[in-house]
Structure formats: structure tokens, C-alpha cells
Amino acid sequence: MDNPKILVVEDENVVALELKKRLKKLGYQVSSVASSGKEAISKAEGFLPDLIIMDIRLKGDMDGIQAAQIIKEKLNIPVLYLTAHSDDETLKRAKQTEPYGYILKPFEEDDLRTAIEIALYKHQMENSPTK
Amino acid sequence: MKKNDMSIKEKLIIYIAVSVFLVLAISTAVSISNVTIQQRELAYLQSVEMARDYANQFDGDMKANMAIAETLARTMEMYTAADREEVNKILENVLKSYPSLTGVYVGYEPNGFDGKDNEYINAYAHDSTGRFIPYWNTIQGHIEVEPLVNYDKQDYYQIPKATHEDVVTEPYFYQGIFMVSLDAPIFKDDKFVGIAGVDVSLDYIDDVISDLKAFDTGYAFVTGNTGILVSHPKYKEKIGTKTLYDFNTPEISTAADDIRIGKGGSVETIDPATGKEVIMFYEPVKTGNYSFVLVVPKEEMFAGVTNLRNKLIVISIISILFMGLVSYLIATSITSPIDEIVNNFKIIAQDVVNGNLDTKAQTDVEIDFKEIPIGLNMILNAVIAPIRETMRVTNALAAGELETRTRLELKGEFKQLGDTLDEFAGSLNNIIADSNRVLTAIQNNNFSCNVQVHGEGDFKILTGGIEKTRNSLDMAIHEQRRVEKELKSYTKKLKRSNELKEEMENIINNSPVIVFKWKAEEDWPVEFVSDNVVQLGYTVEDFTSNRINYADIVHPDDVGRVYSDISQHYIESDVKLNYEYRIFTKTGELRWVEEKTFIRCDQAGRNTLQGVILDITERKKVEEALLETEKIRKKEIHHRVKNNLQVISSLLYLASENFKDPQIIEAFMDSRNRVRSMALIHEKLYQSSDVSNIDFSDYTENLLKSLLKSYQIENKNIKFVSSIKDVYLNIDTAVPLGIIINELVSNSLKHAFPEMENGQINVELKVVQDNFLLKVKDNGIGLPPEIDYRNTESLGLQLVVTLVDQIDGTIELNTTDGTEFSIIFKEKK
Numbered sequence: 001m002d003n004p005k006i007l008v009v010e011d012e013n014v015v016a017l018e019l020k021k022r023l024k025k026l027g028y029q030v031s032s033v034a035s036s037g038k039e040a041i042s043k044a045e046g047f048l049p050d051l052i053i054m055d056i057r058l059k060g061d062m063d064g065i066q067a068a069q070i071i072k073e074k075l076n077i078p079v080l081y082l083t084a085h086s087d088d089e090t091l092k093r094a095k096q097t098e099p100y101g102y103i104l105k106p107f108e109e110d111d112l113r114t115a116i117e118i119a120l121y122k123h124q125m126e127n128s129p130t131k
Numbered sequence: 132m133k134k135n136d137m138s139i140k141e142k143l144i145i146y147i148a149v150s151v152f153l154v155l156a157i158s159t160a161v162s163i164s165n166v167t168i169q170q171r172e173l174a175y176l177q178s179v180e181m182a183r184d185y186a187n188q189f190d191g192d193m194k195a196n197m198a199i200a201e202t203l204a205r206t207m208e209m210y211t212a213a214d215r216e217e218v219n220k221i222l223e224n225v226l227k228s229y230p231s232l233t234g235v236y237v238g239y240e241p242n243g244f245d246g247k248d249n250e251y252i253n254a255y256a257h258d259s260t261g262r263f264i265p266y267w268n269t270i271q272g273h274i275e276v277e278p279l280v281n282y283d284k285q286d287y288y289q290i291p292k293a294t295h296e297d298v299v300t301e302p303y304f305y306q307g308i309f310m311v312s313l314d315a316p317i318f319k320d321d322k323f324v325g326i327a328g329v330d331v332s333l334d335y336i337d338d339v340i341s342d343l344k345a346f347d348t349g350y351a352f353v354t355g356n357t358g359i360l361v362s363h364p365k366y367k368e369k370i371g372t373k374t375l376y377d378f379n380t381p382e383i384s385t386a387a388d389d390i391r392i393g394k395g396g397s398v399e400t401i402d403p404a405t406g407k408e409v410i411m412f413y414e415p416v417k418t419g420n421y422s423f424v425l426v427v428p429k430e431e432m433f434a435g436v437t438n439l440r441n442k443l444i445v446i447s448i449i450s451i452l453f454m455g456l457v458s459y460l461i462a463t464s465i466t467s468p469i470d471e472i473v474n475n476f477k478i479i480a481q482d483v484v485n486g487n488l489d490t491k492a493q494t495d496v497e498i499d500f501k502e503i504p505i506g507l508n509m510i511l512n513a514v515i516a517p518i519r520e521t522m523r524v525t526n527a528l529a530a531g532e533l534e535t536r537t538r539l540e541l542k543g544e545f546k547q548l549g550d551t552l553d554e555f556a557g558s559l560n561n562i563i564a565d566s567n568r569v570l571t572a573i574q575n576n577n578f579s580c581n582v583q584v585h586g587e588g589d590f591k592i593l594t595g596g597i598e599k600t601r602n603s604l605d606m607a608i609h610e611q612r613r614v615e616k617e618l619k620s621y622t623k624k625l626k627r628s629n630e631l632k633e634e635m636e637n638i639i640n641n642s643p644v645i646v647f648k649w650k651a652e653e654d655w656p657v658e659f660v661s662d663n664v665v666q667l668g669y670t671v672e673d674f675t676s677n678r679i680n681y682a683d684i685v686h687p688d689d690v691g692r693v694y695s696d697i698s699q700h701y702i703e704s705d706v707k708l709n710y711e712y713r714i715f716t717k718t719g720e721l722r723w724v725e726e727k728t729f730i731r732c733d734q735a736g737r738n739t740l741q742g743v744i745l746d747i748t749e750r751k752k753v754e755e756a757l758l759e760t761e762k763i764r765k766k767e768i769h770h771r772v773k774n775n776l777q778v779i780s781s782l783l784y785l786a787s788e789n790f791k792d793p794q795i796i797e798a799f800m801d802s803r804n805r806v807r808s809m810a811l812i813h814e815k816l817y818q819s820s821d822v823s824n825i826d827f828s829d830y831t832e833n834l835l836k837s838l839l840k841s842y843q844i845e846n847k848n849i850k851f852v853s854s855i856k857d858v859y860l861n862i863d864t865a866v867p868l869g870i871i872i873n874e875l876v877s878n879s880l881k882h883a884f885p886e887m888e889n890g891q892i893n894v895e896l897k898v899v900q901d902n903f904l905l906k907v908k909d910n911g912i913g914l915p916p917e918i919d920y921r922n923t924e925s926l927g928l929q930l931v932v933t934l935v936d937q938i939d940g941t942i943e944l945n946t947t948d949g950t951e952f953s954i955i956f957k958e959k960k
Contacts, residue, residue, distance in 0.1 A: 012774055018781035021788065057770075084773070084814050106780065106807050108840045 004120060005031040007049040009040040009067065010082065011059040019053065019082075026113050037062025044071050051119055053103065055082045056090060065090075068097050078123040080115055082107075139469075140462040147458035148451060155447040163440045167433065174432040175397065175412070178345060178425050182395075182414035185343070185351065186423040189336065190416045196331050197297060197313045199229060203327035204315035207237060213245035215263055219256070219276065222267045225329075226274060233310055233332045234268035237317070238279050238288055239325035268330065270306050291316035291326050302333055302355050302371060309333045309361075309371045337362035337370060340423075348405070349427035353416075358387035361421065365404040378403050386413050390422040402426060468497040472504070479507065488515045517545035524552050533560045562586045566597055578605040639663060647681070649740040651701045651730070653694075655681035658739065666746070668717025686713035686721065697728070697740070704732040711747065723751040762822050769817035776810035801877065801927070804841055808834055808873040812865050825865045828855040831894055834872060842880045848889050849880065855896040858903070864958045867934040868905065874927040875907040875952055883911025883950065903958065908951035920944055 006028050010016035016033045023030050031047040034040040036059045044052060052071060056064040068079040078100040083090070094102075100119035103111060137145075203225065210218070218237065226235045241262055242248050248261035256265050256276045264279040282288040290298040291314050300312045314328035336353055341364035343351040353361040358374035360366065366373070375387035382400035389396050395414040402409040410432065412425040430437075475493050482490035491511065492504035520539040527535035533556050537549035565584035572580035582598040585591060639646055640663040648659035657674035664671060673679045682690055689712035700706045708728045713721050728742030780803045787799035811833055815825045835851045860868065876892060884890040895906040914920065920928045931952075935942045940956030 012778055012781075014778045014781045014785075018784050021785065105777065106803075106810075106837055106841075111840065 003027065003029045004050040004116075005029045005047065006116070007031055007034065007040070007044055007047060007052045007077075009034045009037075009052060009058065009064060010055045011035040011057070012055075015055075022109055022112060026109060026116075028116065036060040037064065037067035040064075040067045041070055041074075044075055044077055048075070049077060051100075051116060051123075052077055052079045053082050053116075054079050056094065065093050065097055068094075068099065072097060076127070078119045080119050138466070140459075140466045143462040143465075144455060144458045148455045151454040152447075152451050155450055159440075159443040159447050162443060163436070166439055167436045170433060170436045174427070175410075178349075178397075178410070178412045178427055179395070179414065181343075181345060182351070182412050182423045182425045185340065186414045186416045186421075189353070189421065189423065192331075193299065193313070193416070193421075196232070196329055197299065197315070199225065199232070199235075200313045200327055200329045201297065201315040203235070203237070203329075204317045207317045207325075207327055208319060215245065215251070215265075218244075218263075219265050219267070222265060223274060223276075226267045226269065229329075231331065231335070232329050233270060233308060234266055234330035235328075236264070236266040236268075236279055236330075237325060237327045238262070238264045238282050239317075240323070243319075243324035263325075270308055287312040287314045287328060288326055290314075292323055295323060301357060302359060302361050304371050305330075333361055337367075340364075343425075345425055345427050346431040347428075348407075349409075349425065349431065351423065351425045354387075354390060354422050354424060356391055356393070356421065358390060383411070386411055386424075389413065390415065395422075399429070402428075468500060472496055472500050475504065476507070479511075483511070488518070517541050517548070521545075521548055521552060524549070524556075528552070528556055528559075558586070559590075562590055562594060566594060569597055569601065573601060573604065578608065636662070644743045644745050646743050647741070649681055649742075651738045651740055654683070655740070657681050667714070667722070673717075684714045686715065689713055693726075700730055701738055704730055704738055706730045708742075711751075714744075722746055723748045765822040766817040769813040769822070773810045773813040773817070776806050776813065780806045780810065800841065804838065804873055804877060805870055805930075807837060808869040809866055811837070812862060812869055816862065824859040824861055827858040827860050827865065827868075827896060828853070830865070830869065831855050831872060831896070834869060835876065835892075835894065838873065838876055838880065842877070849884060850889075850891045851894070852891060853894040855894070858896050858898070860958055864938055864956070867937050868956075871905070871931050871934050871954065872907060874931050878925075878927050879907070879909040879911060879950065883909040883913075885912065899955070901957070902955050905954040905956070906951060907954075908949060910949040913946050913950050914944075 006023055008016050008019050008023070008030055010019060010033065013033070013035065016035070020030045020033065031049045032043045034043045038060060040052070040054065040058075052068070054064040054068050058064050058067070064081065068081070071077055071079060079097070081094055081099050081102045082105065083094070083102055084105045100122055101115045103115050203222075206221070207218070222235045222237065226232060229235075239262055241260065244263035248263070250261065251257045251263070252261040253259055254261070256278055258264070258278040258280075264282060265276050266279045267274065267276050269275075279288070286298060286300050290296070295316050295318075297313070297315045300314075302309060302311050304310075310330045310332045312328050312330050314326045316323055317325045317327055340351050340353055340362045345351065350364045352363040354375060355361055358376055360370050360373055360375075363370060369377075375383050375390070378384075380400055380403060382398040383403075386396070386398045390413055393415045395412075397410055397412045399408070399410050401407070402411075405428070408429040409426050410429055412427070414423045414425075415421070416423060475496075479490050479492050482488075488511070492507040494501065494504045494508075496504060517539070520537060520541065524535055524537050535556065536553045539549070541549045561584050565582060569580050569582050572578075578601055580601075582594050582601070584594065586594045639661045642663070643666070645664050645666070646659075646661040647657060649655040649657055656677055657680070660671055660674045662671055664674070667684075669679065669684075674681070682694070685693065693710050693712055696710070697708060700708060706729070708726075708730070710726045710728070711723065712726070714724055716722060723746070724744040725747045726742055726744045728740050730738055731741055733739050783799050783803045783806065787796050790796055790799075811830060812825060815830050815833075816822060819825060831853050835853060839849070839851065872894060876894065879890075879892050883892075891910050893906065893908040895904075895908075897904055918925075921932055923929065932942065935954055935956070938956045940954050943953045945951040945953065
């Protein structure tokens with residue numbers, strides 16, 4: 001896949017900006033940045049990205065896990081959680097949405113690339129018609 | 132028996148008999164002692180005399196034999212022919228002339244006689260040396276000659292040779308004959324050339340001495356100076372083989388010691404031969420140190436003394452018996468008239484004591500004692516008349532005739548007696564009249580009529596008693612009236628107090644406060660509880676019947692805490708205590724209560740717990756809710772701070788994008804790492820359960836992981852070993868410490884391993900005594916020697932030093948193996 005499109009969901013816009021710059025540096029397209037759950041869902045529907053990088057804590061009533069759940073059901077787009085060294089309860093909830101991976105904050109470019117490549121590959125294999 | 136308990140008669144007899152006994156005993160003892168000493172000296176002198184006689188006789192024999200040996204020696208000195216045959220003839224003649232000798236001989240030094248020893252080797256009467264040593268003897272019963280033997284070692288030759296003196300040998304056995312040798316040295320030109328000697332059989336000594344008798348069974352024997360037996364009438368088989376020491380008797384051994392040094396004397400011992408007590412006298416024989424020993428049984432020696440002693444004892448006993456009889460007769464003649472008067476006096480005394488006053492003493496007694504009964508009769512007459520008169524008056528008084536008085540003219544003390552009786556009758560009369568008056572008044576309920584006439588002595592008890600009774604009755608009437616009045620007022624007060632108590636109970640029972648009184652014992656049995664305990668579902672009876680103890684309703688998790696505190700105060704009193712804990716209501720509902728208790732000592736001296744409990748469940752709920760809110764608020768703050776720090780981290784990244792200079796980019800990265808190390812603290816804080824302490828082990832693991840990623844150490848295998856166990860730190864300490872670790876580990880990652888592929892970085896944090904010890908160590912190339920870490924351009928190390936200072940810590944560097952920083956600090960409170 002050439003230049004996969006990625007949707008970044010992150011309520012701290014400065015952090016999102018850093019992420020965007022790094023992704024570009026790694027050769028990905030960043031289709032858009034969302035800062036709430038609702039915005040994430042609508043932008044996912046609008047842009048249909050190849051991958052969503054989702055922060056778990058978001059502005060608004062909906063957190064990243066809830067948003068990911070809805071996107072997974074509606075659009076079957078792979079989601080990578082962007083998370084700090086979170087507490088067990090949050091991780092347990094996140095697991096139930098069968099994510100394609102986690103990126104632990106603070107992230108380095110290598111982490112980012114590895115997690116993205118694995119998620120895309122995994123998703124491709126699951127949805128391959130030959131399977 | 133005491134001296135006074137003995138009669139005159141007994142004393143007289145005992146004094147006389149004892150004196151006689153003492154005189155006789157002393158004189159007998161002195162006589163026996165003197166005679167014994169004399170007899171003993173006499174016997175001793177006799178025995179010693181006998182011993183000396185025989186010793187002298189034996190000595191004489193020995194001297195005569197020695198003279199033969201000496202004569203022979205002198206003869207040989209003057210003999211110059213050197214003819215062995217001729218000398219043998221002389222020796223044979225001497226032996227024939229003196230049948231008492233057993234042997235006669237000469238013995239010469241090698242070639243000492245004629246210088247021809249070579250010619251006589253193993254010749255007749257010679258041995259292999261050829262020396263001239265003929266020994267003429269009658270040992271086999273006839274005269275024969277043979278060579279001397281053992282001359283090269285035995286005394287008979289060797290002593291004269293060595294000392295140039297005559298010698299008498301110790302007795303010895305030779306070819307079955309017990310003998311002694313007497314030898315004299317032969318000189319030529321003042322040089323010893325040989326000896327001349329004779330042998331004497333000692334059998335004759337045994338024959339002579341064994342026949343000796345001293346007293347009846349005493350006997351004598353002879354010993355050598357070594358104590359060897361030379362003769363003995365009883366131990367023939369021991370002659371020549373045994374010594375005095377072989378008897379194993381200490382006294383005999385002492386005698387043997389004396390004999391050895393040529394001393395005479397005597398010992399007392401038990402004779403081993405007869406088993407009798409004996410005295411053994413011994414006396415030395417001058418020639419050759421022999422001793423003559425005389426053994427005399429003691430009983431025979433002192434037979435005369437014993438006889439005399441027995442006779443004296445018989446005489447003494449007879450004398451004592453005779454003097455005892457005489458003293459009895461004397462004593463009887465003195466004491467019988469005394470006994471008569473004493474008996475008569477005893478009868479009179481008994482009569483008077485029995486009230487028979489008409490008795491009289493017998494005046495028909497020995498002239499010496501006549502005044503005694505006459506005087507006694509006068510005394511009796513003088514006493515009887517007044518006694519009879521006072522008896523009459525006393526009897527009348529006793530019969531209640533108080534008007535009776537004495538009529539007889541009395542004298543002296545009897546007059547006083549009569550007057551006293553009269554006076555007594557008068558005063559008794561008065562007392563009775565007065566007492567009667569008072570008692571009559573009391574009968575009429577008049578308690579104010581005093582006793583006027585007070586008696587003396589026991590009468591005072593009577594009149595005093597009446598007065599006291601009257602007073603007591605008077606006071607009792609007064610007291611009764613006062614008590615009746617008080618009782619009325621008390622009843623009024625009691626009624627008021629009961630009303631108050633009911634009101635108080637009403638107030639308590641209508642309040643949320645439940646009043647308890649507990650025993651200060653395990654499980655707190657309840658003594659009293661207010662009725663409003665029903666608000667917990669229990670009845671008063673549940674507790675007061677001890678069906679439920681108070682500890683049963685307290686939550687099990689709280690019982691221990693409250694009990695361990697309150698039981699410390701059991702022995703104190705007047706202590707106020709305050710607890711909060713959970714209890715169960717009867718339906719099992721959990722409630723928080725606050726207990727306020729006062730420990731008080733009751734009247735019986737026991738400590739009881741008096742207190743109230745108040746349901747504070749609602750307050751507790753509010754408090755917990757508040758705490759929870761506070762916690763959420765703190766979490767939120769830490770989350771915000773963390774987010775902000777993350778934003779700063781991103782800003783630093785974005786800013787660094789504008790630069791190409793790797794040094795500048797690295798400076799930005801270092802700063803990002805510092806910010807992250809702080810962000811991580813806040814992240815850990817909002818994840819921790821109490822939101823104020825950080826699990827520093829967990830924190831360090833995360834920090835190290837992110838540092839490793841951040842520096843992207845490619846193609847290098849650097850291992851982290853962190854050992855931080857159960858250390859929880861607050862934010863004030865954790866933030867500086869996090870940055871310190873960040874700086875030190877970053878330094879190691881950047882500089883320690885330029886060439887190496889394998890490295891190890893250890894981070895250790897442990898508690899040492901009251902302090903924490905942080906060690907950051909790598910096994911890399913070490914700090915360049917020119918760098919002083921306390922004073923350097925490196926921002927990292929400057930931060931480390933200043934932050935160590937901020938947490939009041941100390942820092943040490945050890946560069947023996949890589950780089951090791953040790954930091955000791957205390958947690959900031």
C-alpha cells in the first residue's frame with residue numbers, strides 16, 4: 001500500500017502536531033486530526049483512512065475506547081491506541097475492542113513505524129479474499 | 132536435783148560419802164601410779180641388763196674371732212718364704228685348733244703372694260686366675276680346701292681392700308650354713324696385698340639365745356644391722372631370709388631403724404608371733420653392728436602392779452560403804468525432833484486453813500525447840516476473838532440487817548477492820564436509799580432526776596451505771612425526736628430526686644446518645660445500658676443478661692484496635708477516651724459509632740468503663756465521599772500536569788525540527804527526556820491508590836525503558852539491572868530523584884560505551900539505616916580523569932549536584948570499575 005492514510009485522534013493539539021510531523025517523516029499521509037470521539041467517528045466516515053491512531057482520553061463524553069468500538073462496528077478500520085502506562089482497568093476495557101496494537105507514550109519513531117506496519121499487515125490478512 | 136530440794140539428812144550422807152570417796156580415789160590412784168612407774172623401771176632395767184649381758188657375750192665371741200683373723204694377717208705379713216704348701220698347712224692347723232670356726236682362709240691380689248700365679252692356673256684349690264686363694268672349711272662335716280669364690284665382688288674381700296680396715300660381714304648363707312666372715316687386710320711395704328679371714332657359723336647364736344626366758348613367756352632374738360633375723364625361737368625358717376621390716380608392724384620398723392644406726396631402746400607393740408601386747412627391748416652388739424632383742428609380754432611385766440591395784444580398789448569400796456552407814460546414823464539423830472515439830476506445825480496450819488480455830492500446838496518437845504509451839508499457841512489466841520466478832524457483824528450485814536455494829540473492844544488493825552465494817556454498813560444504807568429515789572423517778576418517765584449519792588469502788592459501778600442508764604435514756608428520747616424530723620425531710624428530697632432521674636432517663640432515651648457501663652474485662656460485659664439501645668435493635672435485657680457482650684456487636688476488624696488501646700488504660704482511672712468504630716445492629720446492618728468513655732474506679736475499687744456511643748454513620752459517609760472527591764480532584768490535577776508536560780515535550784520536539792546542528796538537536800532531546808521524567812511522576816501519581824506516594828520501583832522501570840528507546844542505541848547490547856524494592860516516595864523527593872536518575876543514566880548511555888557492544892547499567896535504591904541509598908553504576912570506560920563532576924560544564928552533572936543538594940543528600944563517585952555514583956538522602960516530608 002502506498003502512503004497509507006492515517007487519522008490521528010488526540011485532544012492535545014500540540015501532541016497531535018508532533019505526531020503528525022513524525023508520521024509524515026516516516027512517509028505516511030495524515031488525512032486529518034480529531035480531538036473528540038464524535039469528531040473521530042465523523043472524520044473516519046468522511047475520509048475512510050487506512051488506520052486510526054486513537055488517544056484513549058479525549059475531550060467530551062465519549063472516550064477513545066468507546067469511539068473505537070463504534071468505528072470498528074461501522075467501518076472495520078484498524079485502530080491503534082495511543083496510551084500512557086495506563087492503569088489495568090483502562091487496558092482491560094481497551095482489550096475488549098480487539099485493537100490492532102498500542103503505542104506507548106512517550107513514543108519514538110521506531111515504535112510508531114513498527115506498530116503501524118504490524119496493524120496494517122494484520123488488517124490486510126484478516127480481510128484478504130483468499131483467506 | 133536442786134540443793135534446796137534435798138533434806139538435811141540426804142545432804143549429810145552425800146557430803147560425807149563423797150569426801151571419803153574422793154580422798155580414797157586420789158590416794159589409790161597416786162599409789163598405783165607410783166608403783167607402776169617403779170615396777171616398769173625395774174622391769175626395764177632388768178630387761179636392758181639382760182640384753183646387754185648377752186650382747187656383750189656375743190661381742191666378746193666376735194672379738195675373739197676377729198683376733199684370729201688379725202693374727203693370721205700379721206703372720207702372713209711377716210711370712211716371707213712364699214710357699215703355698217706351707218701356708219696351707221698353717222691354715223689347716225688353725226681350723227683344727229678352733230672347732231668353733233667354719234672356715235679359715237687367705238686371699239691374695241694377682242701375683243701378690245709369690246708372683247707365680249701362672250703356674251697354678253686351675254691347679255688344686257685354685258681357680259682359672261691361679262691367684263693364691265685357699266679356703267679351708269668344715270662345711271661338708273670334714274676338713275677340705277677349695278678356692279675362694281666371688282672375691283672380686285663380695286664385701287669380705289672388697290671392703291678391706293678398699294678401706295684397709297677390718298670387716299665383719301653381714302650374716303649370709305653359704306652352702307646351707309648361716310655365717311659371718313671376719314676379715315683383716317694383709318699389707319706388704321704398706322701396700323694391700325690380700326686378706327686373711329675366718330668364717331663363723333651363727334647357728335650357735337640361735338641355739339643359745341632361743342633358750343633364753345624372761346619372766347614367764349618372754350624370749351630373745353638377734354638381728355643384723357639391716358634387721359635381718361640371726362636367731363629367733365619361733366621363726367626358725369625366717370632366719371637369714373627375713374628382716375624386722377617384713378613383720379609390717381610400724382613399731383617394729385621403728386626399732387629396726389634404730390638398730391640400723393646402732394641405737395638401743397624399747398618399743399611397745401603387738402607381738403606378731405603371739406598376738407600379745409609386748410615390750411620389745413633392743414641393744415646393739417659393738418662388733419659388727421648386731422642387735423640383741425628381748426621381747427617381754429606387758430601383762431607379765433606388770434603382774435605385780437595389777438595385783439596391788441585390785442587390792443586397793445576393794446579396800447576403797449569397803450571404806451566408802453562403811454562411812455555411808457555412819458553418816459546415815461548421825462543424820463537421823465539430828466533430824467528426827469525437827470521432823471516432829473514440823474509435822475505438828477503442819478497439822479495446826481491445816482486446821483486453821485480449814486477454819487478449825489480451836490486447834491493448839493503440842494508443847495511436849497525437846498528442850499531446844501520448846502519456845503516454837505508455845506509462841507504458836509499465843510498467836511492463835513490473839514487472832515481468834517476479833518475474827519469471831521467481825522464474822523458476826525458481817526453475817527448480820529449479809530442478812531440485810533444494815534443497822535448492826537461491832538460491840539467488842541478491838542485493838543490495832545482489828546479495830547480498823549471493825550470501824551471499816553461499821554462505815555461500810557452506813558454508806559451502803561445511804562446508796563440504796565438514793566438509788567431507789569432515782570429509779571422510782573425513771574419509772575414515772577422523769578429522766579432528769581440525778582443520782583446524788585455516789586458510791587466508791589464497785590458501788591461506784593452501781594451508782595455510775597444507774598446515772599449512765601438515766602443519761603442514755605434521756606439522750607435516746609432526744610435522738611428519736613431528731614431522727615423523725617430528718618426522715619421527713621429526706622423523704623421529700625428522695626421524691627424530688629426520683630422525679631429528676633426519670634426526667635434524665637427520658638432525655639437520654641429520646642436522644643441518639645446511648646449510655647453504657649461496661650466491666651473492664653475481656654469482651655466488655657455490659658452492666659448497664661440505657662433503654663434507647665432499641666435504636667440498634669437490641670433490648671436492654673440482651674446485654675444485662677450477658678447473652679451478648681459488647682465486643683460481640685463490634686466489627687471484628689475494629690475490636691482488636693479498640694481493645695489494645697483501651698486495655699492499656701484499665702489500671703488508670705479518671706481517663707477520658709474517644710474511639711470511632713463500626714458495630715452491627717441486631718438485623719446485621721453496619722453502623723459507624725463514636726464512643727466517648729470515662730474510666731472510673733467504683734466503690735468496690737474496680738475500674739469500670741462509663742461511656743456513651745453516638746451513631747455517626749451519616750457523618751462517616753460524608754467524610755468518605757469527601758475523601759473520594761478529593762482523591763478524584765488530585766488525580767485530575769496530576770493528569771492535567773502530565774498532559775501539560777507532554778505538550779511541552781511535543782513543543783520541544785517541534786522546535787528542534789528547525790535545527791540541523793546535532794548538538795542543538797541533542798540538547799532539545801535531553802530537555803524532552805527531563806520533562807518526560809517529570810511527566811512520568813505525575814502519571815504514576817494519578818495511577819497510585821493514595822495519589823500521594825509513588826511506587827518508585829515501577830517508576831524507575833518505565834523511566835529506564837523510555838530512556839533506552841530515546842537514545843536508540845543501535846548495535847549495542849546494553850542491559851539495565853534495576854533493583855528497587857518496595858520504596859514509596861512522595862512527589863517532593865520523587866521529582867528531583869527522577870531527574871537525577873535520568874541524568875546519570877543518560878550520561879552512561881551517551882558516553883560510557885563508545886566502543887563496547889555489551890554494557891550494563893545498574894540502578895539500585897535501598898534503605899540503609901534511616902537513609903536511602905541510590906547507586907547508579909555502569910561498567911563502561913569511566914569519566915575522563917580531567918572532569919570534576921562537582922564543577923563541570925555538563926548541564927546533566929550540574930543538575931545532578933544541585934538536585935542532590937535540594938533533597939539534602941550527599942553524593943560520592945567511585946571510579947574503580949566503570950562509574951558508580953552513590954547518593955545518600957532522606958525523604959523530604
